[in-house]
Amino acid sequence: MSRRERLYHLHDILRQRRTPISRQQLMDELGCSQATLYRLIAELRDQLGAPLEQDAEGRGFYYDRDLAGHFELPGLWISPEELQALLTARHVLGNVQPGLLEDELDGVQQRINQLLDRQGLDLSAQPERIQIRKDAGRPVPGDLFETVLKALFMRRRVRLHYHGRRRDDLTEREVSPQRLIAYRDRWYLAAWCHRAEGIRSFALERIRDMALLEEAAQELPHEQISEHFDQAFGIFSGPAEQTAVLRFDAEAARWAADEAWHPNQQGEWLDDGRWELRLPMGHPRELMMSVMSYGPDVEVVEPVELRQSVERALGSALARYRGGGSDSGVTADS
Known part of the structure; x- marks a missing residue:
């Protein structure tokens, strides 16, 4: 159960009660710890203005009956970070290559529009009000992107032909995909290269073709991948030295x-x-x-x-x- 679902559930419990409900009962109903319960109570009372009271002994919680009838939770509230994520997701879905999961993604985009509409942001009426520019991004063919995702989650190797800019050469590689990384408006495949016997990153727009193989991908520990890609500056850096x-x-x-x-x-x-x-x-x-x-x-x-x-x-x-x-x-x- 998410935080938002717990808040709604807590509100429903208190609204329907005529007597205080104990801390332990609330924890059991919500399936949460005492610390989480107190955070939910504080958010409901202090941030959302609920008429939430505690009995004299400090063991039970209840709604003030005189004020409870005038209080309702908003239908939806979105944090600034969540709002930014929704706007970005809407933009990304609107720029997906036609034909790639078109029906499914159209439904997702409509749902995002509904969530934004509830915030008073009718983007369908004035789409020009929001512009997310991706000037530095490079397009990736939809079928290649789909193959990468299949290989990642089916845990299978791929064979690819890769054009390296530095040497201006085309090489054939067999790799075990480990992670797909969005970095500075570009997509990179982090993989174990069986030819080089090491971790490599491949810019998806430089992959000329890719074939999904039957062989199982070689698994690398998460710590090893993190050490290579997360510890130092940049996408090509390797371990921090x-x-x-x-x-x-x-x-x-x-x-x-x-x-x-x-x-x-x-x-x-x-x-x-x-x-x-x-x-x-x-x-x-x-x-x-x-x-x-x-x-x-x-x-x-x-x-x-x-x-x-x-x-x-x-x-x-x-x-x-x-x-x-x-x-x-x-x-x-x-």
Whole structure:
């Protein structure tokens, strides 16, 4: 039973009672612990305004009969986080490839619209009022996405052809899917690669084709997958091996300090207005790209390898601009 269902059930119990009901009886009726019961009572009384009273001995709970007739729970209440999730889900369902579970998803979307309508948000009448842009996202074929889901939950291996951007090559892999990850508006398959004998992540939009195999997937402990994907910054990082220290100039700090870089990040405001960020780092490639997006407004303090990599990249960019202006057709007057 969910928290919301327990609240409704508690309200119904108290509304129908003529005498106080004991704490133990409520716990048995709701199937919850004493701590959970007290949280429900506090929410019902303090947040929702129910006329909930406790008897003189402190053992029973009841509704004030003079006020109970004027109190009703709202038909539905949604937290800001839940509302955001519903809006996002509605957008995602509206952009699913036509034909992929079309009838089933249409019913789900209609139900979401009903929930939003109860909050006074009639999005069907004014859909242009909410826009969720996914400019950086890359489309994934519906049949491929469906095959990935089948392999994940049926626990079977897949054979795929993957185009790697870095080497610009097409390779055949047999993998055991472990986890599907939505990261920065892109989908990644975390899998055990039987050719490389290691954990790898595959961007779904780079998979050229995929076939579901009969062989059972090799199972990896959750801790091993979490160590590879969750401990360090980024999707390609691997286990956390170092701590990166970044210092943002005072102006850039107002943006960087509000970003969620990693669940285990640590930030500190310096006396001169700069912001220092510490976060776990594995492979530096992805962190380096994020650092470069801040240009001259951030300095890599540690580790030395990351600092040197950024320095070389900035030097190469500067050399290209200094030496390539005439070749590119750009002049000082243009």
